[in-house]
Structures are given as structure tokens and as C-alpha cells.
Amino acid sequence: MAVKMDPIHQFELKPLVSFGHIGNQEIAFTQSSLYMFAAVGIIALLTIVATAQRSVVPGRMQSVAEIFYDFIGSTLRQSAGHGSERFMPLIFSLFMFVLVLNMLGMIPYAFAVTSHIIVTFALALLVIGTVIVYGFMAHGTGFLKVFVPSGVPGWLMPMIVAIEIVSFISRPISLAVRLFANVLAGHIALKIFAGFVPALLAAGAWGIISPLPLALSIAVTALEFLVAGLQAYVFATLASIYLSDALHPGH
């Protein structure tokens, strides 16, 4: 019972196959890696296997794939505007990957890959890296205009540019921490509330109020499903907005 009450235990990585060490780094195929590939498999099942017939009148699963495509396509178009089609594979992959990993994490006893900050940070760096690389490739030094908003009086410029640079640097951090913290906090909260139920039942007469934390954990579960979907959407939308800087750096 003591171990079950530990809300941190669920985030532990369990190596399934270990490949030894590089320095102090343990290289291992963990359950986290398995969930990542499971997510890839589920997404492939939904978007590739379900659309294999290319029906003009779609079946259920093909409809779902089309809805996701339309949804992300319109989100990207609204946020990044003209020329954003080239980033569709990136944003679609990011959204689906984060969404499926978040949802898999909601299955009881399952592992939430996105509760590890290194994963969310890597995805955020991928977005910002794409912004920087594409920005300089497409606009050369003109991309630096992203730090110089138009219509600002000259004497304010140094301060504004400093603020813009800080805001640009904080983007990957906020992107990574937002997703990581939401998933982590949700799972901890869920574990604690759910843990109260057996704890109260085991405490004799206190068992009478055990439905209270049960009801609460059901409510938190519903909230976490919302958060799981919403955070994937927020991640994809913010990534689209950042990519719009790379496409149109002049503000």
C-alpha cells in the first residue's frame, strides 16, 4: 500500500531491453520507447490503414482521419497563413503524436510519455529549430526582422528588441514546460485523489467518506481527458504561430 500511494512512482522508466551505458547515460528500450512506437502504430493505423480504400464515401475511421486532417490544416492555415502547407506534415505529426501519447497516458496503469520534460523539450526544440533554420533559409538575414517590430519609435527600439529576443528564447521553454507540467500535475493529482479511496477504506470508520475522493478522482479524470486533448491542440497551435514568424518575419 505504501508503494501504491507514491504518486511519483508512475513516472519511472522501466528498461525492457538495456543496451549498456554511454558515460553515465543508460541506453535502454524502456516502456516509454514502447509507448512512443505504439503511438506511431496507432496513428499509422488511423491515417494509413483506415484510408487504404480511398473511398469517396468514407467509412468511420477514414472520416476520423479526414476530420483530423481538416482540423489541423485549418488551424495551421489560420495561424501561419500563406505558404504554411509545407509545415503540414510537421504540425500534423506533432499534434497526433502528442494527442495519442496523452490519451495513452490516460489509460489506467499506462505510462504518460509526455510527462517527461526531455521529450516535450525535444519536440519544442524541433519546432523552434525548424523556425530558425527555415527562417534563415527563406529570408537570409531578413529573418532577424522578427526581433524588430515595425512602427516602434527609435529610442524604444533597443528595449523592444531585447524583449523580443527574450520572448523568442522563452518560447521553446514555455512550449515544453506547459505540456510536461500539465500532464505531470494531472497524473499526480489523479493518483493522490484515487489513493485516498483505499486509504480511507482501510481506516475503519473513515471509509464512510471514501466516495468523496472517488467522485473527485472521476471528475479529475474527465478534466485530464480534456487537458490531454487541449494540450495537444495548444502545442500544435503555438507551433503554427511560431512557424508563421519563419514564413512572414516582418510581423
Place this chain on the structure above:
Amino acid sequence: MAQPAPSTDTHQATVVVPASEHGGGFPPFESHTFLSQLIWLALAFGLLYYLMDKVALPRIQGILHDRATRLSKDLDEAHRMKTEAEAAGAAYEKSLQDAQAKARAIAQETRTALAQETDAKRKALEGELNERLAASEATIKARTTEAMGSVRGIASETAAAIVERLTGQTPDQAALDRALDRAAGAH
């Protein structure tokens, strides 16, 4: 920064067992797992990106595009067929009117033709009748003339017979003719 507090609380409450299990650290911040996670993330996300970029998205885009073109084609087709049907309806109306007009013309023509034929027949009949009438009149006139011619012969013979009975002499033919001419002239 509130996180370490409940964490240590639980550790105190749960003795040492979990502490040994995850090394006393907070798993998401255990940096010795980072490289491994990054490698598998790169592989998994790389595979996902490749599949989406090369297979899934072009296919879905193709499906949506096909559907859009198919729909617009079908709509165009329907529109074309509607126009065609309307044209066919108009053509039908027109042919109906034409046929009616033609039928009326034919009826008129037939009526005229029949009337003309009857007229012609009537005229031919009338002509024939007139001809016969004329022929009959000519015959009557000829017979009358003939009869009138024989009257003079009969009169001459009768006069000769009367004179012979009265006088016992056969009258001279020339004198008889003169007398007959005189009698005819007296009338």
C-alpha cells in the same frame, strides 16, 4: 517549488522502499535517462514524420481533392442534364405544335382538294349534260327541217293529185312549184 514538500512527505510516510526503487530522484529530472529517451523519440518521431509526409497526408489530401472534384463534376453533370432536359421539353413542345399545325394544314388541304374535285366533277357533268342538250336540240332541228322539207313534197304530190282529180290533167311540175312557192310566200 511546492513539489518537493509532498514528495518528501510521502517518502517519510512510506519508509524507504520507493526511495530505493527510483533512486530517490524525480524520474522526469533524472538526466541519465535523457540520451536514451532522445534516441527513441528521434526514431519514433522520425518514423511518424516519414509516414505522414510520404504516405498518409498525400493520400488524405488526394481523397479530399478527388471528392471535391467528383462533387463539382457531378453537380456540373446534373446542371448539364437539367439544361438538356429543359431543351428536350422545349423541343417536344415545339414538335407538338408543329405537328398540330401540320395536321391542320393537311386537313385544310384535303378539304380544299375534295372540294375542287367535286367541283370539277360537277362541271364535267354539267358540260356533258349541256352537250347532250345541244345535240338533242340539233337533232330536233334537223328532224324539223327534214319534216318541213317533206311537207313541200307531200304538198306537191297532194296538189298534183287534187288537180288531176279535178281537171283530169296532170299539172305541169313547174307551175306546181310556182304555186307552192306562192303559197309558202303567202304564209
